[in-house]
Amino acid sequence: MRTVLIITVSISLIIVSSIYSTDYPNIILRICNILGYGRTIPKVEKTIRIGVLGAANIAGLALIWPSKYIPTVEITTIAARSKQRAQAYAEQKGIPRVLDNYDDLINDPDIDAIYNPLPNSHHYEWTIKAIKAGKHVLCEKPFTSNAEEAESIAQAIKEQNTKGGANSPNQRFPGDVVVIEAMHWRMHPLALRIKEIINCGALGRILYTTTSMIVPYMPKDDIRFDFSLSGGAMMDVGAYAVSTSRWVSEQVDDPDYMEPEVLSATADMMPESDNIDTGMQAVLKYPNGVISNIKCSLWGGLKISPSISIVGDKGSLYVYNFVFPSAYHYLTVRDVNQTEYTEKVYGHGGPTFRYQLDAFSKVVRGEIKDWKSVGMPTIQDSITNMKVIDMIYQKSGLGKRARRKF
Numbered sequence: 001m002r003t004v005l006i007i008t009v010s011i012s013l014i015i016v017s018s019i020y021s022t023d024y025p026n027i028i029l030r031i032c033n034i035l036g037y038g039r040t041i042p043k044v045e046k047t048i049r050i051g052v053l054g055a056a057n058i059a060g061l062a063l064i065w066p067s068k069y070i071p072t073v074e075i076t077t078i079a080a081r082s083k084q085r086a087q088a089y090a091e092q093k094g095i096p097r098v099l100d101n102y103d104d105l106i107n108d109p110d111i112d113a114i115y116n117p118l119p120n121s122h123h124y125e126w127t128i129k130a131i132k133a134g135k136h137v138l139c140e141k142p143f144t145s146n147a148e149e150a151e152s153i154a155q156a157i158k159e160q161n162t163k164g165g166a167n168s169p170n171q172r173f174p175g176d177v178v179v180i181e182a183m184h185w186r187m188h189p190l191a192l193r194i195k196e197i198i199n200c201g202a203l204g205r206i207l208y209t210t211t212s213m214i215v216p217y218m219p220k221d222d223i224r225f226d227f228s229l230s231g232g233a234m235m236d237v238g239a240y241a242v243s244t245s246r247w248v249s250e251q252v253d254d255p256d257y258m259e260p261e262v263l264s265a266t267a268d269m270m271p272e273s274d275n276i277d278t279g280m281q282a283v284l285k286y287p288n289g290v291i292s293n294i295k296c297s298l299w300g301g302l303k304i305s306p307s308i309s310i311v312g313d314k315g316s317l318y319v320y321n322f323v324f325p326s327a328y329h330y331l332t333v334r335d336v337n338q339t340e341y342t343e344k345v346y347g348h349g350g351p352t353f354r355y356q357l358d359a360f361s362k363v364v365r366g367e368i369k370d371w372k373s374v375g376m377p378t379i380q381d382s383i384t385n386m387k388v389i390d391m392i393y394q395k396s397g398l399g400k401r402a403r404r405k406f
């Protein structure tokens with residue numbers, strides 16, 4: 001039901017946005033790309049065999065459909081808490097193997113990498129278990145429930161790498177384990193173009209940034225509003241807003257470690273809850289002086305706004321829809337004389353998730369060594385993102401999300 005809703009909303013968005021789009025011929029390609037339709041790309045012989053933890057709503061859009069375009073990966077296996085549910089999902093999505101439970105999946109000798117789209121509270125447990133089982137991991141955002149858990153994952157990666165890294169029995173891609181947080185928007189060429197504009201000095205020294213990730217509505221019973229599952233808008237859409245704020249505010253040597261001070265944070269509360277936010281506004285101050293506004297909401301109504309605004313001493317930049325740019329987006333740069341130009345950066349037309357999976361595959365295969373060159377977050381980057389989310393929660397009075405025991 002939810003998949004149908006996601007598809008309907010995506011198609012409607014694309015159709016509506018195409019009315020305003022001047023690059024009409026690409027729209028068909030872009031719809032097909034999002035839904036995984038089009039010519040079937042033959043797979044290489046030695047694919048990365050990916051196992052999926054849970055029959056998650058997001059797995060179609062973020063993994064299974066994009067995998068159809070990438071010759072080096074195959075979604076071979078799934079396990080869910082209920083085998084019957086996993087079987088139904090596998091049949092619907094064309095996944096050939098179903099295992100009995102999550103433990104069997106991460107210990108399966110014929111899987112090279114694990115996709116972890118479980119609720120936020122379960123990212124830590126199952127990512128750690130997969131690392132210890134010698135698998136590579138693509139873990140959904142936010143990386144963990146809090147920074148402490150993210151640091152434990154970094155430690156587990158180090159320990160596993162001293163014990164042989166990706167060394168599960170039939171592992172096709174041995175070497176250090178590759179673990180990334182699925183911060184997909186950063187691996188799309190639009191994100192890299194934003195960085196290029198900042199780095200070439202067109203905006204001068206960055207002074208202020210505003211990053212906004214506001215979506216219309218999530219039902220009250222969604223996992224995103226369950227505190228025991230590490231819910232809250234700041235954890236969900238807020239993780240993007242923080243990551244984007246850090247991405248555009250850095251301009252320092254080692255941005256992965258750059259922690260801002262949280263000047264203020266105000267939560268919009270879920271009625272009758274004392275720990276679940278439906279939205280959050282925060283003001284951050286980075287060590288390099290940049291002041292950054294963060295806005296996020298899961299109940300934004302008509303104020304939908306996945307946007308970035310950057311003000312520098314030589315110019316400004318505005319991006320609409322950094323997060324799902326293949327549907328529709330624009331980027332406008334304005335200099336101090338108010339001269340402006342607008343760009344669109346669709347790349348091959350595929351969604352952020354296709355870029356992400358391609359980058360993950362290339363890192364696992366050893367074809368990319370410099371993760372940052374493709375926008376891929378390092379583990380330190382994900383730790384810092386969680387630190388900032390923790391700090392915002394603490395400043396708002398809600399407190400950070402609890403560490404999971406297992």
Ligand SMILES: NC(=O)C1=CN([C@@H]2O[C@H](COP(=O)(O)OP(=O)(O)OC[C@H]3O[C@@H](n4cnc5c(N)ncnc54)[C@H](OP(=O)(O)O)[C@@H]3O)[C@@H](O)[C@H]2O)C=CC1
Binds near residue numbers: 082141142229
């Ligand atoms: N990258 C992106 O654009 C997006 C990322 N996400 C992230 O992906 C993750 C999953 O989101 P989404 O697919 O919407 O989630 P779902 O509601 O589909 O839940 C995902 C899986 O979690 C398990 N699960 C659900 N409820 C519980 C529970 N109460 N206790 C334990 N396990 C439970 C289920 O596994 P099983 O099938 O085994 O029962 C379910 O299939 C989140 O972390 C979210 O932030 C989500 C949307 C977009």
Ligand SMILES: O=C1OC[C@@H](O)[C@H](O)[C@H]1O
Binds near residue numbers: 215236237
């Ligand atoms: O990752 C996500 O992206 C889009 C949002 O609507 C969703 O809540 C979130 O999980």
